[in-house]
Amino acid sequence: MATSAAVLERPVRVGSGAPGALAFWSEVTRPEAVAALKLTLGVSAVCALVNAIAGTAIAWVLVRDRFRGKGIVDSVIDLPFALPTIVAGLTLLALYGPGGPFRIDVAFTRLGLLLALLFVTLPFVVRAVQPVLLELDTEMEEAAASLGARPSAVFRRIVFPNLLPAILSGVTLAFARAVGEFGAVVLISGNIPFKTEVSSVYIFGQLQAGNGSGAAAVSVLLLVISFGVLLAIGGFRRWRTRHDRV
Amino acid sequence: MSGITAIDVTKRFNGFTALHDVSVTIPEGSLTALLGPSGSGKSTLLRVIAGLEEPDAGQVLIGSEDVTERPARARGVGMVFQHYAAFKHMTVYDNVAFGLTIRKRPRAEIGRRVHELLELVQLEGLAKRYPAQLSGGQRQRMALARALAVEPSVLLLDEPFGALDARVRKELRAWLRRLHDEVHVTTIIVTHDQEEAMEVAGQIVVLNDGRIEQVGSPRELYDSPANEFVMTFVGPVNRLGETFVRPHDVELRLEPDEGSVEAMVERVVHLGFEARVELVRDDGQHLLAQLTQEEAEQLELERGQIVYVRSSRETVFSEAARHPDQPRSG
Numbered sequence: 387m388a389t390s391a392a393v394l395e396r397p398v399r400v401g402s403g404a405p406g407a408l409a410f411w412s413e414v415t416r417p418e419a420v421a422a423l424k425l426t427l428g429v430s431a432v433c434a435l436v437n438a439i440a441g442t443a444i445a446w447v448l449v450r451d452r453f454r455g456k457g458i459v460d461s462v463i464d465l466p467f468a469l470p471t472i473v474a475g476l477t478l479l480a481l482y483g484p485g486g487p488f489r490i491d492v493a494f495t496r497l498g499l500l501l502a503l504l505f506v507t508l509p510f511v512v513r514a515v516q517p518v519l520l521e522l523d524t525e526m527e528e529a530a531a532s533l534g535a536r537p538s539a540v541f542r543r544i545v546f547p548n549l550l551p552a553i554l555s556g557v558t559l560a561f562a563r564a565v566g567e568f569g570a571v572v573l574i575s576g577n578i579p580f581k582t583e584v585s586s587v588y589i590f591g592q593l594q595a596g597n598g599s600g601a602a603a604v605s606v607l608l609l610v611i612s613f614g615v616l617l618a619i620g621g622f623r624r625w626r627t628r629h630d631r632v
Numbered sequence: 633m634s635g636i637t638a639i640d641v642t643k644r645f646n647g648f649t650a651l652h653d654v655s656v657t658i659p660e661g662s663l664t665a666l667l668g669p670s671g672s673g674k675s676t677l678l679r680v681i682a683g684l685e686e687p688d689a690g691q692v693l694i695g696s697e698d699v700t701e702r703p704a705r706a707r708g709v710g711m712v713f714q715h716y717a718a719f720k721h722m723t724v725y726d727n728v729a730f731g732l733t734i735r736k737r738p739r740a741e742i743g744r745r746v747h748e749l750l751e752l753v754q755l756e757g758l759a760k761r762y763p764a765q766l767s768g769g770q771r772q773r774m775a776l777a778r779a780l781a782v783e784p785s786v787l788l789l790d791e792p793f794g795a796l797d798a799r800v801r802k803e804l805r806a807w808l809r810r811l812h813d814e815v816h817v818t819t820i821i822v823t824h825d826q827e828e829a830m831e832v833a834g835q836i837v838v839l840n841d842g843r844i845e846q847v848g849s850p851r852e853l854y855d856s857p858a859n860e861f862v863m864t865f866v867g868p869v870n871r872l873g874e875t876f877v878r879p880h881d882v883e884l885r886l887e888p889d890e891g892s893v894e895a896m897v898e899r900v901v902h903l904g905f906e907a908r909v910e911l912v913r914d915d916g917q918h919l920l921a922q923l924t925q926e927e928a929e930q931l932e933l934e935r936g937q938i939v940y941v942r943s944s945r946e947t948v949f950s951e952a953a954r955h956p957d958q959p960r961s962g
Binding site: 523525526528529530531532533534535536539543544547548626628629630 | 709717719720730
């Protein structure tokens with residue numbers, strides 16, 4: 387395993403004797419920990435953003451368009467939730483790894499990592515936006531059109547602002563899930579330190595190497611950052627829906 | 633400002649024909665009601681004029697221009713919906729300003745126009761509120777200001793007061809009437825309420841089953857209905873075989889005279905100025921009579937009493953006008 391090997395090459399600092407705060411700081415500022423954390427947050431943010439757009443588009447098609455097999459597509463959206471994530475990871479590796487049927491090899495790359503995260507977080511935005519879009523008063527759009535708005539302006543000024551809170555809810559869940567994902571990424575990412583190793587896998591590696599305090603320190607930092615991001619998105623969402631409060 | 637002409641408009645939804653070859657002219661500057669029961673096609677006709685539904689056949693003219701192929705945004709119509717269609721994420725000000733900001737008018741001009749309109753619809757001081765903070769009546773007045781902001785050549789109202797309670801509905805009807813006297817824009821109001829149509833409109837178009845039954849002033853429709861449907865739809869009516877009698881044309885006497893029929897009083901309902909008397913004739917037919925309170929008191933009507941009824945005015949329709957549901961030419 388790349389992770390274990392990389393960890394063992396370094397001096398193990400279990401019980402180094404430094405006082406609490408100092409030990410915490412030295413653990414979370416270790417270059418490998420920082421790199422893993424940056425990658426985790428970065429790839430999760432990209433994943434959330436792609437989901438915001440793709441998820442909204444899928445929800446739109448499922449609600450507003452008519453096509454054959456719509457019911458099947460609608461049911462299949464939840465597949466990533468039904469599948470154990472390790473199975474998802476294994477499948478992705480078989481499909482998009484070396485010797486996969488599509489001759490696309492993204493194994494052990496950041497793209498592979500992103501692909502795995504996109505797969506497991508796909509349903510969040512779709513399922514958050516779908517009911518809101520179903521309930522959306524189409525007369526609002528007709529009123530805007532009769533007032534001279536082109537379809538693009540109707541979407542930008544009427545539909546999108548009304549979907550935004552739901553999109554943000556979905557994005558929040560997708561981001562949170564992506565930050566914490568382990569099973570789906572552990573196989574396809576290859577866990578190469580400084581390249582494709584995410585925090586969850588780093589923490590697991592630290593635990594395996596016997597560095598409990600290192601694992602705990604990074605866990606705490608990850609928790610604090612995720613919590614901060616969730617609070618910020620939640621605050622923005624509440625501000626955006628202020629008009630619903632009477 | 634422009635008149636509206638629909639020529640042979642047909643609209644089908646999944647095999648159901650909502651409008652059959654409908655042709656109608658709405659005079660410039662008029663306030664016209666499209667009146668009919670639900671499913672009669674009145675809202676569909678309005679939406680075809682607005683450009684929100686595409687007709688399967690026929691033409692729509694606004695002024696002298698054929699707008700049939702034009703999208704709603706380019707027709708210059710102001711539309712008001714039954715459930716307000718308020719932009720709930722925008723303030724009252726931004727709702728009213730929407731059409732003007734789409735047209736990229738200068739900010740100062742928008743501000744001036746919005747405040748003018750808010751004054752016109754009596755919502756000044758509520759500009760910063762959100763629709764959720766307004767009452768139904770206020771929301772609908774905001775929607776009207778929003779539609780008027782773009783100076784539409786025609787104003788289309790789809791059951792605008794249908795979601796409001798009776799008292800507010802009455803107030804807004806009178807208010808709409810006064811507003812129309814001020815702004816004179818050609819206006820169509822869709823309603824299923826004959827009283828509302830009669831109270832507000834100068835011209836009424838009666839629709840039934842996707843066809844126009846009659847076009848006329850409220851008085852014409854009431855006094856000379858073209859057929860049974862219009863007769864029964866525009867006001868209460870007694871049907872005695874093939875003869876129709878309005879309740880206020882039923883006369884009650886205590887003594888029999890020529891042409892009168894014996895009847896028994898079943899119930900007397902006092903409604904202020906008016907009293908309604910439910911009767912059953914000796915041949916078993918039920919009859920409704922409308923009297924003034926004074927007349928009712930003079931007769932000292934009470935339940936179970938025997939009276940003699942005759943009608944001062946009766947209407948009998950020709951065979952062709954008798955069955956308006958059957959397809960017919962013209």
